[in-house]
Every structure is written in C-alpha cells, then in structure tokens.
Amino acid sequence: MTYEGVLTKMETEYAKPIQYYLVFDSDFLNMNQLLNKTLNIKFIKYQCLNCGLDKKIYRQGYCKSCFFEVPQAADWIMKPELSKAHLDEEDRDLAFEKRVQLQPHIVYLANSGKVKVGVTRKGQVPTRWIDQGAHEAIEVVEVPNRYLAGITEVALKDHVSDKTNWRTMLKNEVEDEDLVEWKNKLKAYIPEEAKAYFIDSNPETEMDFPVLQYPTKPKSLNIEKMLEYTGVLKGVKGQYLIFEDDTVFNIRGNEGMYVSISIS
Template sequence: MIYQGVLTKMATEYSSPIQYYLVFENDFINMNQLLNKTLKFQFVKHQCLNCGLNKSIYRQGFCKSCFFDIPQAADWIMRPELSTAHLGKEDRDLEYEKKVQLQSHIVYLANSSNVKVGVTRKTQVPTRWIDQGAHEAIEIVEVPNRYLAGITEVALKDFVADKTNWRTMLKNEVKDENLVEWREKLKQYIPAEAMEYYIKNNSETQIDFPVLQYPTKPKSLNIEKTGTYEGVLKGIKGQYLIFEDDTVCNIRGNEGKVVTIEIL
C-alpha cells in the first residue's frame, strides 16, 4: 500500500501507549499499526503549509516569504514573552494574535531528556508534552494570556533548562523526577504578576510511548537530502519515527515536504 501527502506534525491521542496518526489531505495512517513493518519513504516535492506552493521550506513548514510574513511564524510563537495582544498592539495580525494570545496558557515542567520549563496553550495539554517526548509533566501556573506565561518561563529558565536534548530523549536515557518537588522549589521564582495563578494541588501526568526498540546512536533522516529511505519502524516518541538501524525521522522537522510512504 502506498500513501502520498505533505508531512505535518503527527496528530496524537492520549492513551497507553500514545496513538499516532499521520494525516494527509484525503487520508490518514495510524502509525502504531506499522510497528515492525518495513516502510519506504520517497521525497516528491515541497509544499509550503501556508501558500501551498512548491517552494523550498525555510522553517516550520513554511517557505521563506511566508515565514517572514504570516502571524503563525512571528517571534512571539517561540518567545511568548514578546506577546503584545493584551496591550492591543499588533505585530503582524492583531485579530489572529488576540485569538491565540488572549486565552489560557500553561507554564509547565516536563521531563524528556531532563526537567525543562515550557509554555503552551491550555488546549494543547497534554499534546505539547507528547510532542516533546516527555514521559512525565506537571502544570505550574495557568495564566489568562501568553505574555504572562512568557515572562514566567523566562524567570524560571534561570533555574531549570528550557531545551530538550533530542538524542538523550530518543535513547531513553532519562530518570524519573519528582515534579511536584520541582514545582514547589521553583515557586519562589515566579514573577509577582503571575503568582496568583500558581497551581497548588496537582499531580504528574505520565506518558507511555509506543517504542519496541530505542536507538543507541540515533542518526537524523532528512528525506529531502536522501531522496529515499527504507527501514523497519521500531517506535514513535515525541514527533520522531524510530527505525531498526538507529535512523530517526523528525516529522516536525520535515513539515512541508511531500512524500510517498510505501508499506512493504
């Protein structure tokens, strides 16, 4: 069977283990059902996730002109402390910015390769943690806008990491941490503006990934450069497909590329 479509972030369903789906325009694949099967990928062309044109992908699945124009790729996406919709100030599109920024946001701790702090919209819990390959996570504060979440993250990352080591995460070289204790320890560093939103009583969320074999020396696949790749799927963690030969494919990192996937 052969599927063709543009790669986008895999959809997930919170269960034990997590269920993963590659979603194309007219079809979808439950990736869990392909574990232990041989898959053949072939690069076809580019397709910008915004304009749809066959133009080289710059970042986040967008061509260069779209990346520097559309609100979905503005600086406040990656740096929420730069959000200004709560002040009525436009960056690229105030209507869009109000829609995204002026809603409940969570500042959280997640343990993937290490304990890290992060920000996500409340509607993206636990999806965001799954996408990062975290096996446990906990909310710290729930604030009414993205700006407050951003300044809280900035304050806390002086005392805890804000990045994931993808190789460590994929090799599963992680240890369980008491995130409740971490939350209590970091409470004193929460900015005064966000302190009233501190979450006092909650517990860790545990996440179980569908992995049969972890890679020992993960090597990243760029399907555009290789053209074709064939391998036995052994696991899925974060947004990575893990293959028997230690090749790993970051679906998020290959967004905007049209591929064929043949199940052999």
C-alpha cells in the same frame, strides 16, 4: 499500500500507549499499527503550508517569503514573552494574535531526559508534552494570556533548562523526577504578576510511548538530501519515527515536504 501527501505534525491521542496519526489530505495512517513493518519514504517536492507552492521550505513548514509574513511564524510563537495582544498592539495580524494569545496558557515542567520548563496553550495539554517526548510533566501556573506565561518561563529558565535534548529523549535516557518537588522549589522564582496563578495541588501526568526498540546512536534522516529511505519502524516518540537501524525521522522538522510512504 502507498500513501502520499504533505508532512505535518502527527496528531496524537493520549492513551496507554500514546496513539499517533500521520494525516494527509485524503488519508491517515495510525503509526502504532505500522510497528515492525517496512516503510519506504520518498521525497517528491515541497509544498509550503501557507501558499501551497513548490518552494524550498525555509522553517516550520513555510517557504521563506511566507515565514516572514504569516502570524503563525512570528517571533512571539517561540518567545511568548514578546506577546503584545494584551496591549492591543499588532505584530502581524492582531485578530489572529488576540485569538491565540488571549486565552489560558500553562507554564509546565516536563522530563524528557532532564527537567525543562515550557509554555503551551491550555488546550494543548497534554499534546505539547507528547510532542516533546516527555516521560512525565506537570502544570506550574495557569495564566490568562501568553505574555504572562512567557515572562514566567523566562524567570524560571534561570533555574531550570528550557531545552529538550532530542538524542537523550530518543535513547530514553530518562530518570524519574519528583516534579511536584521541582514545582514547589521553583515557586519562589515566579514573577509577581503570575504568583496568584500558581497551581497548588496537582499530580504529574505520565506518558507511555509506542516504542519496541530505542536507538543507541540515533542518526537523523535528511529526506530532502537522501530523497529516499527504507527501514523497519520500531517506535514513535515525540514527533520522531524510530527505525531498526537507529535512523530517526523528525516529522515536525520536515513539515512542508511532500512525500510518498509505502508499507510492506
């Protein structure tokens, strides 16, 4: 069977193990069902996630012109502390910014190799943790807007990392951590504006990923350069496909690439 379409972030379902779905316009693939099968991936063209044109992808699935225009790629996406919708100030599209920024946000701790702090909309829990390949995670504060989440993250990352090491995550070099203890230890560093939103009593959430074989020396597949790759799928973790020969393919990192996938 052969499927084709533009790559976008895999959809996920919190289960044991996590269920992964690669969604195209007219088809979808349950990636869990493809473990131990041979996949052939071919790069066909670009398809910007905004304009839909066959233009080289710049970042986050957008061509260069769209990346600097669409609100989905504005600086506050990656740096939530730059959010201004709560001040009624527009960046690129105030209606969009209000819709996204002025809703409950979570500052969390996640362990995908070592403990890190992050921000996500409440509605994206636990999806955000799954996308990062976190073994375990816990909410620290629930605030009413993105700005408060952003300044809390900035304050906490002076004391804990805000990055995920993708190689460590994929090799599954993860030790269990007591995230409740971490959360309580970091409570003192939460900014005054967000202290009232601290979550006093909540358990860790654990994630179980569908992986039969972890890579020992993961090497990233550049499908834009190689044009074609064939390998046996051995697992899915974060937004990565893991193959038998230690090749890993970051689906989210290749959004906007139009590909064909053949299964045998």
